[in-house]
Amino acid sequence: MPEPSYLTATRASYDTVAVDYAERYGNALVSMPLTRAMLAAFAELVQAAGDGPVADIGCGPGHVAAHLNALGVPVFGVDLSPKMVEVARQRYPDLRFQEGSMTALDLRDGELGGVVAWYSTHHTPPEQLPAVFAEFHRTLAPGGHLLLGTHVGDERLHFQQAYGHPVSFGAYLLPPDRITELLAEAGLIVSARLLEEPGEGRKRPHVCLLARKSGPS
Incomplete structure (x- = not known):
């Protein structure tokens, strides 16, 4: 089956901007205290459950995965863009990063204690989001946690x-x-x-959602 055109376009675009994106956002968490607080809460919940590693889906240059690793969370990154994966591996050689799509994760059922999707799901057309969220659910262990951050609003944007x-x-x-x-x-x-x-440099509102898969932790 041919790959959906939005995935092809997103991969090619992030391959193109990977280096410059990493330079701009690679240290962004330093100036985001509320985000760090949510990541810390997520890390504490995952560690308490002890159900498996965390997958940073749409990991980009790897800065969120690296932050979670510094908090003591076993974590690896997955990104659609081969160039982003290359940049992440260069920046954080001690962590694991791999290519993959959130629409079909190469992970076993219930393998993960946590999933992070930080500014990665908003490139998915709304009609495809149920399939993406079903993949998050499938790969999480019962009681596993999801941390999702994204821009919010009610519009479709196109970037050239x-x-x-x-x-x-x-x-x-x-x-x-x-x-x-x-x-x-x-x-x-x-x-x-x-x-x-x-x-403070943020053009649109954004939301951070902490969710849990039903079942015992």
Whole structure:
């Protein structure tokens, strides 16, 4: 079956901008105290459950995976873009990064204690999100945790230029309540929500959702 065109376009675009993206955002967590707090809470929950490693899905240059590793979480990264994986491996040679798509993860059922999807799901058309969230659910152990961060809104964007390079990919912004509904339909129940409004260089609001797969931890 041919690959969906949005995946092909997203991969090619991030291959093009990988180095410049890493330079701009590779140290972004330093100036994001609320994000670090959510990551710390997620790490504590995963460690307490002890159900398996964390997969950083759409890991980009690897900075979120590296932060979780520093918090003592066993973690590896997965990204659609081979160039992003290459950059992540160069930046963090002691961590594991691999190519893969969130639409069909090369992972066993119930293998993971946690999933992080940090600014990676918004490139997925809304009609495809149920399949992505089903993959998160499938790969999580019962009681496993998901941490999802994304821009929110009610619009579709298309980018033809990014970081000084020509690109061609979309971003699909949904309201937080709709994302929560889709997660619940996949069996992932949101337990905490952090909504940050625009400001201090942030053009749009974004949400961080902490969810849990039903079942004993």
